[in-house]
Amino acid sequence: MNDSGDIGGYCCRLVVTVLFGSQQKRQRTKNVSPKRLPLKMNFQSHVDEREEIQKVTRDSIIDASVDTLSSSVADTSSITKTDDTLTSAGENIIPIKNTDEAGGHDGGMQQHDGRVGRQKFQNVHLEDLIDMIKNAENTRVRALEDLDKIISEKEALQAEINALEMKLAETDARIRVAAQEKIKTEERLLVLEKEKSLLEDAIEDLEFRLSVAQKDVSELTKVKTECRTLWEKVENLQELLDNATEQANQAVKILEKNHELRRKVEELEAALEHVNASKVSSNKSEQYNERLHQKIKLLEERLKMSEQEIQSHVQLYRESVKEFESTLNKLEERDKREDLGQPADDMPWEFWSRVLLSIDGWLLEKKISSDDAKLLREMAWKRDGRIRDTYLACKGMHDQEAVGMFLKLVSSPTRRGLNIVHIAAEMAPVAKVGGLGDVVSGLSKALQRKGHLVEIVLPKYDCMEYERITDLKALDVDIQSYFDGQLFKNKIWVGTVEGLPVYFIEPHHPAKLFWRGQLYGEHDDFKRFSFFSRAALELLYQAGKRPDIIHCHDWQTAFVAPLYWEIYSTRGLNSARICFTCHNFEYQGTTSASELSSCGLDVHHLKRPDRMQDNSAHDRINPTKGAIVYSNIVTTVSPTYAQEVRTAEGGHGLHETLNTHAKKFVGILNGIDTDAWNPSTDDFLRFQYNADDLKGKADNKDSLRKLLKLSSSEPSQPMVGCITRLVPQKGVHLIRHAIYRTLELGGQFLLLGSSPVPHIQREFEGIAKQFQSHPDVRLLLKYDEALSHSIYAACDMFIVPSIFEPCGLTQMIAMRYGAVPIVRRTGGLNDTVFDVDDDTIPFQYRNGFTFLTPNEEGLNGAMERAFDCYKNRSEIWQQFVQKVMRIDFSWDSSAEQYEELYQKAVARARAAATRV
Numbered sequence: 001m002n003d004s005g006d007i008g009g010y011c012c013r014l015v016v017t018v019l020f021g022s023q024q025k026r027q028r029t030k031n032v033s034p035k036r037l038p039l040k041m042n043f044q045s046h047v048d049e050r051e052e053i054q055k056v057t058r059d060s061i062i063d064a065s066v067d068t069l070s071s072s073v074a075d076t077s078s079i080t081k082t083d084d085t086l087t088s089a090g091e092n093i094i095p096i097k098n099t100d101e102a103g104g105h106d107g108g109m110q111q112h113d114g115r116v117g118r119q120k121f122q123n124v125h126l127e128d129l130i131d132m133i134k135n136a137e138n139t140r141v142r143a144l145e146d147l148d149k150i151i152s153e154k155e156a157l158q159a160e161i162n163a164l165e166m167k168l169a170e171t172d173a174r175i176r177v178a179a180q181e182k183i184k185t186e187e188r189l190l191v192l193e194k195e196k197s198l199l200e201d202a203i204e205d206l207e208f209r210l211s212v213a214q215k216d217v218s219e220l221t222k223v224k225t226e227c228r229t230l231w232e233k234v235e236n237l238q239e240l241l242d243n244a245t246e247q248a249n250q251a252v253k254i255l256e257k258n259h260e261l262r263r264k265v266e267e268l269e270a271a272l273e274h275v276n277a278s279k280v281s282s283n284k285s286e287q288y289n290e291r292l293h294q295k296i297k298l299l300e301e302r303l304k305m306s307e308q309e310i311q312s313h314v315q316l317y318r319e320s321v322k323e324f325e326s327t328l329n330k331l332e333e334r335d336k337r338e339d340l341g342q343p344a345d346d347m348p349w350e351f352w353s354r355v356l357l358s359i360d361g362w363l364l365e366k367k368i369s370s371d372d373a374k375l376l377r378e379m380a381w382k383r384d385g386r387i388r389d390t391y392l393a394c395k396g397m398h399d400q401e402a403v404g405m406f407l408k409l410v411s412s413p414t415r416r417g418l419n420i421v422h423i424a425a426e427m428a429p430v431a432k433v434g435g436l437g438d439v440v441s442g443l444s445k446a447l448q449r450k451g452h453l454v455e456i457v458l459p460k461y462d463c464m465e466y467e468r469i470t471d472l473k474a475l476d477v478d479i480q481s482y483f484d485g486q487l488f489k490n491k492i493w494v495g496t497v498e499g500l501p502v503y504f505i506e507p508h509h510p511a512k513l514f515w516r517g518q519l520y521g522e523h524d525d526f527k528r529f530s531f532f533s534r535a536a537l538e539l540l541y542q543a544g545k546r547p548d549i550i551h552c553h554d555w556q557t558a559f560v561a562p563l564y565w566e567i568y569s570t571r572g573l574n575s576a577r578i579c580f581t582c583h584n585f586e587y588q589g590t591t592s593a594s595e596l597s598s599c600g601l602d603v604h605h606l607k608r609p610d611r612m613q614d615n616s617a618h619d620r621i622n623p624t625k626g627a628i629v630y631s632n633i634v635t636t637v638s639p640t641y642a643q644e645v646r647t648a649e650g651g652h653g654l655h656e657t658l659n660t661h662a663k664k665f666v667g668i669l670n671g672i673d674t675d676a677w678n679p680s681t682d683d684f685l686r687f688q689y690n691a692d693d694l695k696g697k698a699d700n701k702d703s704l705r706k707l708l709k710l711s712s713s714e715p716s717q718p719m720v721g722c723i724t725r726l727v728p729q730k731g732v733h734l735i736r737h738a739i740y741r742t743l744e745l746g747g748q749f750l751l752l753g754s755s756p757v758p759h760i761q762r763e764f765e766g767i768a769k770q771f772q773s774h775p776d777v778r779l780l781l782k783y784d785e786a787l788s789h790s791i792y793a794a795c796d797m798f799i800v801p802s803i804f805e806p807c808g809l810t811q812m813i814a815m816r817y818g819a820v821p822i823v824r825r826t827g828g829l830n831d832t833v834f835d836v837d838d839d840t841i842p843f844q845y846r847n848g849f850t851f852l853t854p855n856e857e858g859l860n861g862a863m864e865r866a867f868d869c870y871k872n873r874s875e876i877w878q879q880f881v882q883k884v885m886r887i888d889f890s891w892d893s894s895a896e897q898y899e900e901l902y903q904k905a906v907a908r909a910r911a912a913a914t915r916v
């Protein structure tokens with residue numbers, strides 16, 4: 001068993017050796033690239049290889065069998081030697097026995113190999129031999145079977161290789177096709193690029209045509225706008241014509257009066273003659289005679305004056321008619337051209353050259369001034385449509401007439417918007433104490449929207465809201481202005497506030513005039529603001545500005561009016577007309593006369609009853625009075641207040657002055673800045689809301705209650721608000737009473753305000769302390785813009801119980817935020833709030849609760865009616881809230897009235913200039 005097993009093991013090793021060798025070869029074959037070996041050669045090598053393997057295997061087996069047989073036969077006792085013998089049968093067989101032993105016997109074994117084999121062979125039994133041969137034969141058969149398997153595997157691999165080579169060939173072919181296609185694609189690409197560049201050219205061409213078309217459209221729009229402007233002009237002129245007709249009627253009346261006067265003179269002369277004839281020589285008759293002469297003289301003077309007046313009316317009338325006709329002519333011309341569809345810039349260059357030559361000709365012939373010629377030339381260079389229209393309209397006219405038409409282009413009041421400069425001490429939101437600040441910015445914004453150039457000059461206070469000024473910067477220039485006999489430097493800062501251009505003046509004055517931590521209330525306010533007024537005019541003068549209107553406000557800048565006419569107009573700053581608005585006649589800025597000279601005004605010249613002397617204290621001067629006397633337009637902030645101040649009770653001593661200047665005095669109701677005061681966009685509010693959706697209002701009320709630690713147990717508990725300066729004018733005793741009355745009526749009360757009057761401030765501090773942890777009352781004695789917005793939004797009712805009120809803004813703001821006003825019927829309150837129960841007022845205008853008598857009973861009545869409606873007729877109240885929120889309190893219509901006043905003043909000035 002052992003022997004056969006050994007031989008079997010040997011044969012197995014042999015097969016393993018053969019397989020191993022063949023596998024190595026297979027691996028080598030696999031690694032050969034089919035590309036490098038041609039297909040035929042490859043196949044041949046496999047055949048050869050197969051034969052070689054079969055041969056080698058056969059030989060090896062036979063040799064091995066014989067050798068093994070020999071060695072087995074030679075030494076059956078010593079099986080260990082078999083391994084040494086086997087080593088010589090094949091290089092690939094690994095000896096199992098110790099190699100040292102094997103090595104030691106190597107040489108000797110080879111020498112006597114055959115001899116020993118034969119000896120062994122003779123000793124072997126035949127049966128064993130046959131078994132061995134059989135075994136060897138079996139092994140050989142198995143080896144051959146394995147070989148066949150290997151060969152068939154190899155063939156399969158070869159087939160795979162062949163298939164891969166086929167695929168490779170196919171891929172090569174595809175690559176070739178693809179290369180050809182690539183060439184074709186490149187050709188197509190070239191064609192497409194050509195097409196693209198053609199398309200680009202076409203697009204460029206189209207864009208060019210589009211831009212031309214857009215230009216045409218914009219020209220058309222321009223023409224339309226101009227047409228609209230011209231129609232507006234016609235309307236204006238129609239108005240002028242109406243005015244002029246009225247003036248003419250007046251002139252006729254004056255003429256009639258004149259006739260009457262002349263008749264009387266004649267009668268008197270006749271009487272005189274009669275007296276002379278009767279030769280009465282008594283003293284009495286002489287005196288009578290004298291008086292008659294004086295009367296005649298007086299009457300003749302009056303006659304002369306009224307004739308002059310008539311002349312000026314007639315002159316104005318003629319000018320208006322002429323202007324009207326010329327505008328009409330222009331319009332007709334334009335209409336004709338527009339009918340022909342002529343575009344605005346369609347005039348050939350030849351045309352513009354002719355226009356320029358005409359202007360030059362008139363200049364050389366001294367028919368127009370060089371300034372006018374410059375302006376007209378500039379218009380012609382710019383191919384201005386107006387100069388083209390005028391030129392066309394002048395065809396066939398005499399030179400004189402044509403020149404007149406052209407000059408109107410450079411002096412026409414409707415030629416452009418006005419340049420309006422406000423000089424003021426306040427401007428919301430950067431420097432605001434009260435309504436004045438709101439008016440300056442609100443009116444300016446509205447005028448700016450109407451196309452006017454509006455600029456504002458303010459002092460540069462240290463305590464301004466600087467973060468509300470955009471692009472604030474100091475100019476690299478100092479403006480020197482006169483004060484107290486010397487020149488002081490002023491640094492000029494510029495920046496925009498609410499989109500308006502603002503100049504801030506910072507005086508380099510040792511008294512640090514505007515570094516006081518507050519706008520007003522300083523002991524030297526007169527000095528501070530007279531300095532500022534002068535510096536502001538100096539700025540306009542040195543900047544070479546030619547404003548049409550300089551608008552000054554309240555006594556702080558009232559000095560501007562006399563300074564302008566007494567000093568600056570004679571220096572050349574004379575293009576403007578002065579408008580003065582008094583926001584409150586209670587504050588007039590009177591002071592001892594000597595102080596006036598500091599700003600350069602001549603006290604002796606001005607301290608006169610008809611100029612700046614105060615009407616009650618004759619040793620004092622009154623800047624407000626000075627502005628009334630020296631301004632071309634004087635306004636106040638509501639029609640009712642304008643009436644009130646013309647009475648002895650309401651005029652604060654200026655009623656006579658106002659009556660003397662009644663012709664130029666008018667009350668125009670303030671508006672409110674509806675952008676700044678808008679509950680649907682107000683950033684100060686936690687919840688925005690509008691008339692159609694009032695939920696936000698209730699939410700604001702709730703949130704403010706929590707903020708101020710007021711009771712919020714009853715959401716519908718009415719809240720009454722009041723935001724005000726605490727000064728006697730505002731009815732402080734009624735405000736105080738309203739707090740208690742509100743509690744009695746079951747409401748909550750909120751007061752935001754502070755007082756410049758120490759005893760009032762103290763009194764309210766006491767009340768605030770009393771209610772400091774009350775669930776229904778809170779007094780906030782400070783100025784707080786953000787909080788004011790929250791209070792307007794949270795309140796259901798708002799009280800303004802003023803003793804007098806020039807206009808009042810808080811009632812209008814309150815209504816815009818849905819708080820129903822309870823006000824005293826005075827001044828602007830009378831013009832803005834109409835009682836719900838007043839049958840004399842059309843229903844649609846009724847918007848609040850009013851009372852007339854400024855006492856507790858009066859206020860109680862209005863408050864009780866308001867509470868009753870709120871509590872018992874909630875649906876009506878809701879509608880009421882929506883109604884007041886929708887009222888238009890914008891500046892639009894008020895700005896229009898100012899605009900009209902400005903235009904008329906400017907037109908009068910120009911008419912006067914042409915007469916001169």
Ligand SMILES: Nc1ncnc2c1ncn2[C@@H]1O[C@H](COP(=O)(O)OP(=O)(O)O)[C@@H](O)[C@H]1O
Pocket residue numbers: 433434435436438723724725752753754782783784785788807808809810811813
């Ligand atoms: N304490 C305050 N905090 C915030 N704003 C106030 C305060 N007092 C008044 N205002 C605001 O000042 C303006 C008052 O204008 P107005 O009613 O014309 O009164 P006046 O100009 O007489 O002070 C309003 O815009 C009001 O909201």
